[in-house]
Amino acid sequence: MDEATLPTPLREAVTVTTAGATGVARLVIQGLLELVHDPVATDRATEYLIARLPGYAPMWHIANAVRSAEPAEALRRIRAELDHAVENTVKATVTWVAEQDAPVTFAPSSSIVAQVLTQLPARIRTGEPVIALAGADAIGPTTVLNIRGTRELAERLPTLVVTTALKLVPEPVFARLGAPVFEHIPLDMFVGVVLDGEVLPPAEVGRRAAELRE
Structure with missing residues (x-):
């Protein structure tokens, strides 16, 4: 597919390095909504994005929306649910960090974590x-896919995963995801997962991923 013919948000989605998976998902949805009146172009763009974004779980959910009976409605629903989920996750994470009342560090590249950090007092962000x-x-039934360095962080400090349900995928899908900048970390290495505003034990998050069907 000729990348030059894609809507600007889709071109940005495959080149941006600072948006995180959630930011990329928003760009993808925005761009596909510009194409959705043309089913052939939408399908081609979706397949292109799946190939170019091999580490992003949201693409599985977005592709399912594109293949649904009402793709525009399904894409808009994902976007609305994502915005609400991110807001709730940020709030819950800020509360969790405040309860720990201890200096915090972070793995880079998450737009949700970046939002959390802006709401933390300086004394927690330093020291x-x-x-x-x-x-x-991505989160599968037993494993997290994230930027390299996350495993070392989880081995060194109690680490909380901060995300949304758009990152959950079943095992067959998770097994296909990955890229050189990502690494696989056992889910049970983390102290918990904030998912759409719920602070959950890793086993519960894994169970929810396992219940999804390809």
């Missing part, structure tokens, strides 16, 4: 870290 936050590009 020798005692806890850590990390995003997730």
Whole structure:
């Protein structure tokens, strides 16, 4: 597919390095909504994005929306649910960090973690870290896919994953995801996962991923 013919948000989605998986998902949805009147172009763009974004779980959910009976409505629903989920996750994470009342560090590249950090007092964002936050590009039944360095962080400090349900995928889908900048980390290495505003034990999050069907 000729990348030059894609809507600007889709071109940005495959080149941006600072948006995180959630930011990329928003760009993808915006761009596909510009094409959705043309089913052939939408399908081609979706397949292109799946190939170019091999580490992003949201693409599985977005592709399912594109293939549904009402793709425009399904894409808009994902976007609305994502905005609400991110807001709730940020609030819950800020509360969790405040309860720990300890300096925090983080794995880079998560737009949700970045939002959390802006709401934390300076005394928590400075000093020798005692806890850590990390995003997730994908979560399967037993494993998290995220930027390299996340495993080392989880081994060194109690680390909370901060994300949304759009990152959950069943095992067959998770097994296909990955890229050189990502690494696989056992889900049970984390102290918990904030999912759409709920602070959950890793086992519960894994169970929810396992219940999804390809």
